[in-house]
Amino acid sequence: MGGQVSVPDGVHVVVVGGGFGGIGAAQQLRSAGLSFTLLDQRDAFHHNVAALRASVQPGFARRTFIPYADTFGTSFVQGRVERVDPDRQVVVLQGGREVQYSHLILCTGTDGPFPGKFTREASLQAAVQMYEDFIQQVQLADSVLVVGGGGTGVEMAAEIKTEYPDKKVVLIHSKVGLADPQLVHSVRQQAKEVLLEKGVELLLGQKVSNLSDLQLNVTQKNLEVRTDKGETLTTDLIVCCTGLRVNAAAYRDAFSASMAENGALKVNDHLQVQGFSNVFAVGDCADLQEPKLAYHAGLHASVAVTNIINSVSGKQLTTYQPGSVTMLLAMGRDDGVGQFNGFRLPRWLVALGKSRDLLLWKSWREMQQTQPL
Template identity: 30%
Template sequence: MSVMSAAGIPPSTKVYNILIVGGSKAGVTLAMELERLTAHLPVRITILEKREAYFHTVGALRAVVQKNVARKLWIPYDNLFKNNGRYGHTVIQGVLTRVFPFHVEYATIEAPVNFLPFDYLVLATGSTYPDPAKMNSFTAAQGIEISLLYYQSIREAARVLLIGGGPVGVELAGEIATEYPEKRVILVHNQSKLFLDDYKDSFRDRAREELEALGVQVILNEKVILPEEKGLEPGYGTRILRTASGRAIESDLQFCCTGISVDTHFMQSLADNLVQIVDPNTNHLRVRLTLQLRDPRFPHIFAIGDVNDHPCFKLAVHAAAQARVTARNLKHLIEHDVSHQRRDLARMAPLRLEEYRDKANLMTVSIGRHRGVTQSRFGLVFGNWYSRIFKPTKATVVDTRWKDLHAAKDAANWLSEDN
């Protein structure tokens, strides 16, 4: 008679623990692709995520001008895995604190130190950005409250100042100007054109034209001197900020649309010398084109999405594509080693893994509900007609994401009204 564990696993079977840290676009895409590719393998997938639910950032800026959107952006992880299988795929809420060669430490409200072992680790911790573009709250209730606070502040403000003319600043300006055409919306950017110079001038010029058509005042070549007090919290009230040239700008509400950053402090426990792992200037994790850490001591640790130093633009489309490449590489590694039923890093060295080489960038920025600008992979620039015909509405995108994560159609009510 064969002996089986309580989970129905033969005791001699080596179960490969794949730990994914981060449950946003990159992490969730990886988990779902891994579940599909490794259904025949002894694999246990665990996601460690700081938030209690998936936050769909694509609608974050729409949520501060339309009250009913915020609740739809938080999607429960309950049904993420189609088949948890006998190996028990799961999502755990916690904050990563330290990484070691074969386990991590994380903190929860209940316990400051917890442990998770892994055979393969994928860091998909993303980046941080000022609210409301990327919600930094850990619970849906807190996140919704923040969105509604900004919503109310925008309603009450007559003059709104946006500092930074990148994708977030441009999109937020468009959202506010579309919803409230009577308000004065001012966008200040410290370069001669909007966005970075990686994009064609015609793309950057077209975005400015679309904003100005909505009545947005675009001020270029000016750097706003931010106040010493922390942040630009809504509710502060009317204030005058000055630019480096001395220009005074008065507004009732201010948004800082700059300041994207990457936090990789948790890697300090992995090695004494972090130069091969963390870029000291940007804090990005150094990776090979295979998305493994560049340090040869850790071929079983990958980093995908915003947190790595891959030269591609930090866009969601690249994060998802990197996740799919990593899923195929992990499948290849496990299939190669599964017959040995043991962890052996030396066996990984001669294996040829797939490299991630991004294609030319497709960039689309929404400017309100009816406008937008797109630069195709071939360098062609399109305006509003492309957005209207080919780009799905944000409502459609949000609804599709609920379906992608296998959440019930009416599951937006999972957060009770009194929470």
């Protein structure tokens, strides 16, 4: 975006949420010389693109958490946002602390089941230990049932079967087609082929009917699982990869009139929240018709920060236009499927570009820290 910019006094940007969109916004604000505060309830950024590898490979989780304070110093504040007061232009943290803003960027992301998502309050050490504990459960199990065949479920099944080829892995999915519907048909078909090649058993067009009665992420021998089609199967470990929801808790009260049914914030072409020229929504919490991807969150962050600079400089605001879908699925460390701008990519290229290290290098570089070996 260029170097430092001249901005009027009193400009202070608060970024709520330190996911991919949040750290992208914070880095660009810092590069531009704008005063900002990044808020997150954790003390470390989670590169959750690699969360599933961290769920099966011992020692890998440490590489997926990057301390905020080492990058942003006193511009980072750890705390849970209780509410936003748009009239007073303050963000209120649990415990009563208030952070004043002239502009607000909401990057609260989505919440969902562990291990694909890690959104709870925890120190870096505690978070890493949760993944190491989960690995022990996987290692104890002779058979694993992955519930949900979207992108996360497909990648989870592939990771387990790649790391532990002797384990029985079954994936159950309510639809017949696997992976994300925004992917072209041939890529979704290829994801199915890779799973079958690896030995994953597929149970498609069925749902688990007694999921709420079953304990997740804990190995218990011969758990009985029933489907809505009357089938019964036994497994030792159940991993749920469904149920992603927009994390709207921080802003629900303040911006309820600007929310879509799923909790995402309605935005205009400039990513301004409907009805608020100084509030922007970035990443999964923005109501945009495109897949929820880290890549998109980074693009949103750039538009939001550019528009904050443009608005205080009296320049024309830039627009965000969703483009063709680019999506890569890591199918274990040795394989992958995906597309670039709507065109299917060779499996070896996805494996080389994403699957080997899951783009960890990119986040460590962006955070200007050295990745542990």
